[in-house]
Amino acid sequence: MYPFMTLVTKNGCEYADGGLGCIIAIEEAIRRGATHVDAIILNTEFQQTNRVHSRNAFDALGSIFGFISDRIEYQNLKIGALVAHEKNVKLRLFYTPRVLTTNSLVFERGKMSGWWQEGWQFAQQTIKIKV
Numbered sequence: 001m002y003p004f005m006t007l008v009t010k011n012g013c014e015y016a017d018g019g020l021g022c023i024i025a026i027e028e029a030i031r032r033g034a035t036h037v038d039a040i041i042l043n044t045e046f047q048q049t050n051r052v053h054s055r056n057a058f059d060a061l062g063s064i065f066g067f068i069s070d071r072i073e074y075q076n077l078k079i080g081a082l083v084a085h086e087k088n089v090k091l092r093l094f095y096t097p098r099v100l101t102t103n104s105l106v107f108e109r110g111k112m113s114g115w116w117q118e119g120w121q122f123a124q125q126t127i128k129i130k131v
Contacts, residue, residue, distance in 0.1 A: 026076065041094065042096060043073070
């Protein structure tokens with residue numbers, strides 16, 4: 001069984017990963033003074049999967065959450081690109097070469113390490129990174 005992302009309670013308040021509200025923080029990086037932004041998008045450039053039909057209320061909620069997250073990500077990218085253009089910031093977007101997972105709320109260290117290595121190799125080939 002894999003651990004699921006959980007909320008953290010501190011001083012009576014619940015906290016979650018900032019990615020719930022701003023998945024790709026390009027605009028925030030620029031606001032804080034970045035002049036070059038490399039954003040790694042943990043998705044393929046074009047959607048390659050279809051959502052499975054819901055079998056129950058929990059599946060339906062998961063699908064709705066996934067759809068909302070996809071829309072937030074898309075809007076973060078578009079707004080970030082517009083702000084980068086307006087502020088003359090160099091923005092590079094890197095996508096994964098394949099679908100890594102269909103459930104971003106489940107974490108497995110071994111798989112994620114492999115994905116990181118695969119992504120690094122793909123980026124090296126894409127932009128000819130010298131190590």
